[in-house]
Amino acid sequence: MADPLLEVHNVTKRFGGFEALSNVSLEVREGERFGLIGPNGSGKTTLINCISGALRNDGGRILFRGTDVTEMPAYQRTRLGIARSFQIPKPFTSMTLLENLCIPLEYAAHARSGGDEAAGDAREILRLMGLESKAHITPAGLSQIEMRKLELARAMAAKPKLLISDEAMAGLSSAEVDDILAILFKLNEDGITIIMIEHIMRAVMRFSERIVVFDAGAKIAEGTPQAIAENKEVEKAYLGE
């Protein structure tokens, strides 16, 4: 078994009196395709925010490649190799697609490697995503699927070890879902560990090697897609009693 890339130990997060995450622990292994599912408001996005650094957890520790990143600001975690896409795309609206990618390339990828040819790398990523022809327009001119692709492309431009894809497929057609899945598979083949948060079961089941299920801020199940599909607890969480 590969080494753990990401370790979440007993993480708790409270908003006022409401406990969004209670004592959550999980591990993601290097190179793994990892699925995270759960009903709305179960704490998935909160956990992602804690891992990426957008939120600080109130208790517990988060380790990335053996380094404790719990107290680290988000941008440093990105430089270490954690990148995420947003559920609602958050492009840099005044910049062209190329420039959008230049930001993480300059600030995360090259801050690490010391390279400086941002534009070339950005073009390469856009080509990979099939967005090459749109390199010089601003995100306002993109369709929904292109917007999702840009969101992923930008995360990739940070040259991450771990890519967190937060509902990248919501609202897409079945063909478009396959399109995004193909991209994610390709990235994984290139050695990037991926955490996928998704409501589209078909996609998660097909993609993930291992799945963790959340309900009401706690982990209720963990296992292969097969095992999860047969789990009674999970069924209850989703369908109610």
Added chain:
Amino acid sequence: MQRRVFLASMLAVVVLGALVTRVIQNQYYYFAAYVILQYVVLATAWNILGGYTGYVNFGSAAFFALGAYTSVVLIKAAAAPLVVLVVAGGLVSGLLGLGIGYLTLRLRGVFFAIATLALAVVLQTMFINWEYVGGARGIYIIRPKTVPFFTSYVEFLFAVMVVLAVVAVTVAWWIENSRVGRGLAAIRDNEEAAECMGVPTLKLKLVATTVSGVLMGVAGAPFPYYVTYVEPSSAFNLDYAVNSLAMPMIGGTTTWAGPVLGAVLLGTAQQVATVTISSALNLLIVGIILVAFVILAPEGIIGLVRRVTKGKRG
């Protein structure tokens, strides 16, 4: 290449400024140009935070006045030369800028803008009650009679402002074309995404607020010698806040040239209006131009020019 052209033109401005003082005897132009150049500095400074980073500062007057009052203190306490005043004014206002930079940790958008407005009120009250610098009564600052190399002190003030304007524009230009500027643009577009893409947002915002503060303080530092009588209501005049915001909006907020253009146009218009139409119309001009521009040319003049040239090409 670009860099060389820019720096050469900036140098040319300084040389031109120096030449002008040899040719023109008429003092009016120095006073008028001083005011316009002062707005070039203020507008450029505002734009580094407002235009590049997306944080609206309503309290420009506070930074400007802080620079002016730093000068007052130093003139009174140590009769310091203008160079020292400019440096000190910049430092003090820069510190205030650093302070409001930390405010951005918790305050975004309109809340930040309101906080800067509140800051200006609090600061003005402090100066009203600080007797050493004249309090509400104000204080007279007597201009030195002569300065070496210049026939009058006003020429000297003008020359200083030329240099300050060039410095401010150069700083803005440098930021815009550096990694810092691209990071600031990312913050303006989406702060959360920027942070997640590796941009050290707090650090960059602190740079922006501090640089913006320094430049505003620098613009205010020679003010006591310009006006010779400093009192809180004129140093904290809302005009400075409004103009330093309106000028970049009119010129265009995304490039260094926008605030310069806006300041030169609006500043000149105001100067001309002052000595031609003697009425409330002056204020009306600012209002109407402002509204017309934000509605009809939201990207400012620079944006308009771009749109036209693009249209021709495509």
Added chain:
Amino acid sequence: MMRPGKCRTRRWSWIGALIAMVLVAEAWAPAISAAQTAQPIRIGLGMALTGGLAANGKPALMSMQIWAEDVNKKGGLLGRKVELVYYDDQTKPATVPGIYTKLLDVDKVDFVVSGYGTNLIAPAMPIVMERGLVFMGLFGLANNEKFKYHGYFQIMPAGPNPAVDWSQGFFEIAAKQTPKPTTVALVGADAEYPHNALAGAREQVKRFGLKIVYDSTYPPATVDYTPIARAIKATNPDIVFVASYPPDSVGMVLAAHEVGLTPKLFGGGMVGLQFAAFMTKLGPKLNGLVNYDFWVPEPTLKFPGIEEFLRKYQAKAKEAGVDPLGHYLPPWAYAYVQVLGQAIEATKSLDQKKVMEHIRTNTFDTIVGKVQFGPNGEWATSRVLQIQFQNVTGTDIEQFMKPGKRVVLYPAQWKSGALIYPYAKAKP
């Protein structure tokens, strides 16, 4: 737009604009100097026609225009017509240096006089000093204290020591009462004039051996003055000296009335109560108030020419929508150019030095009486009046045009009635 890496934007150079600006500015100059061939005597000034002081600035300018008309009707000065060249300083000190250099270097006026108010006089001082010009000042408070310029003459009759002389009368009146008042409350706005007036009042308090029980200032934007009035009332002072601007003068009068603040002597340095708009609105609530003034229609102050001037002024004021009475600033705005005009006539010269010398050494007969300047350019002797509002009934404006409503108590030379003391006794 920001473009990282190689993708850089095309740039323009805007220096062209700067150059163009200078050239355009230069091009104006000859056009204007050509207009000088008509050869009227031109007097230049900046005046607050918009902004905070415009309520006074507009009537002041109107009064100066009446003077110019009067002079021109009689054939002008030295046989030349008089022309006023004025710009709106917007009540912003920062516009003043530009305006005065424009007047002198571009318009090439023969004389400059000041705009209205301390803040707007100060920025012009270095410019006129550099050139050694005569500079008539209109209602500046102690402008020349630091500059010590011998060509500056200020028309407001504050006297040789303006800040202190300001409240001299008020405290002298107080000292003459029996039993002698002992405690004083000082209050005023956070602004230039009130702070100066309060500083002067503190010296008077010391001089008359009184005791300060309250001494505070408030921001000009204060909405509610009742807490202040109440805090003052709590200290139970014999005298309340108020140095305020128009909106807070009204606020203080109303608040004092509401909380029942009734010291023995109330008022002193309240700006605004000289204007028709406030007198007619406050009406009988003013009764008993003792306040400074410069001219009121009392029989002791009927100087030659003043009534004729006020008639002309009041006729124009209705149209222009400015203070319909014109008792406060307008006569003085007329008088300060009147002095300049008389000096030009007397010296038969436009020479700054000669005119300056003449103003410094002579007495002038103006519509505000005999004017003589002391060494610092202020009036040689103070003529700040203290008046008391008496028998104000209702809110009609006519009553304030006649004597008896604002009785002069001080200085003795101009006294027109007796003080009603204490304050409460004058209340209906």
Added chain:
Amino acid sequence: MFSVDLLLNAIIAGILLGGFYAAVSLGISVAFGLLDVVNIAHPVFVILGSYAAYAMNTSLGLDPIVAGLLFTPVFFALGVAVYRIYYNSFEKKGEESLRGLVFFFGILFIVEVVLLLQYGVDYRLVEAAYIGESVHIGPVGIAFRLLVPCLVGMGLTLALYLFLSKTFYGRAIQAVAQDSLALRLMGANPIRIKTLAFGLAIATASLAGALLIMIGPVEPSMNREYIGRVFAIAVLGGLGNIGGTFVAALILGVVESLTSTFYGPSWALAVSFGVLLLTLAVRPAGLFGR
């Protein structure tokens, strides 16, 4: 010079002042808090209201409150017009934040100058029998000049609160603040609802203006003094929270009154802004934020 009487009076005066502040700030609370429209020109509309009351008072001898009420439909229409321009020029394009702010700055100037050209810069006052009179209850004195605005402010708060929570349109306005999609599902056009709400916000300025000129003299550029204060109150009260706005207005009023009674009026404004800065730094959502 501390005394219980003084303290009591200072608190009462503060509450009276606060009631008036509430009237001035409610419009901001609706526009800024519920609709996300940063109308910094609101205070200038209040001044416009003052002049409307002034004009009616001097020409027809109308009571300022009556004049203020009479003018609410006019102000409503004005608000609708302004919002139309704002919506078409900015909101529709999603560029509202910065440019919208500047737009209202421009409006502020234009209204101010139009008033200036029409009425000049003199301070204006209104007449009413109760101005300058007061009632005394034990040691406490209450000035009618401040009591009336406070009562009207309270009435306005209550009316607005009831409207927003009890009527269909009111609830629709509340909904538009949270989720315009849900509103569309309800079958209401969010733009219409927002237009209505903004018109309402400006309509409150008519009444607030009448109160302002009742308290003291008014001149066109005075609006600037209020920009900071009304936003402070709206933010302090938790945006869009009508009750919160009222309480925040009272707090600011009492703080100012206490400061000017006991510490020195010079610091009253700075203290209230200090409270705002502190609130923003510690609890940006305001005291009663959602």
